[in-house]
Amino acid sequence: MVKKLRPQNYNEVLYVGHFFRKGLPVLMDLSDLSEDEAKQLVDFATGLVFARRGSLDRVDRRLFLLQP
Amino acid sequence: MVKKLRPQNYNEVLYVGHFFRKGLPVLMDLSDLSEDEAKQLVDFATGLVFARRGSLDRVDRRLFLLQP
Numbered sequence: 001m002v003k004k005l006r007p008q009n010y011n012e013v014l015y016v017g018h019f020f021r022k023g024l025p026v027l028m029d030l031s032d033l034s035e036d037e038a039k040q041l042v043d044f045a046t047g048l049v050f051a052r053r054g055s056l057d058r059v060d061r062r063l064f065l066l067q068p
Numbered sequence: 069m070v071k072k073l074r075p076q077n078y079n080e081v082l083y084v085g086h087f088f089r090k091g092l093p094v095l096m097d098l099s100d101l102s103e104d105e106a107k108q109l110v111d112f113a114t115g116l117v118f119a120r121r122g123s124l125d126r127v128d129r130r131l132f133l134l135q136p
Contacts, residue, residue: 017118040111047115050085 002027002065010037013044016066020048023068030062038062070095070133078105081112084134088116091136098130106130 003019005012006029020026028045030038042056045066049056054068071087073080074097088094096113098106110124113134117124122136 014118017115021119021121039108043108043111044115044118047081047085047112047117048119049115050082050112051089051116051119053089 001025005029006032007041008032010040013041016041016045017048020052020054020066020068025068026066027059028064028066030064069093073097074100075109076100078108081109084109084113085116088120088122088134088136093136094134095127096132096134098132 002025004027005015007013007016016026016028030041033041045056045064049066052068054066057065059065070093072095073083075081075084084094084096098109101109110132113124113132117134120136122134125133127133
């Protein structure tokens, strides 16, 4: 099961981390964020996947797939 | 042993991730980076520690301690 999340602000990155940490792939849709917030979430996600040797793929301009 | 690192650019965040992933505490000194790059490294580090339920503490304005 892939968890689909569409964060509405920077703090909601915690949900992304929460499901990823549980071992679920997360499809992160950043369409509702400003350019700056979107960049922050991508940097957070980069650290998240690095820590667990997972992968981060950009599937569309504002859509990223994190895999544990 | 605490690993002390002073990244010179964004790419060197990989060293931070490398030692942290090995289970070492990392003291990350961002003094040599621009404000924007420093922010990116902090977001990356936030994701890194979140993935492993570690901690991130700001010990000085540009100095952060990551603990696994």
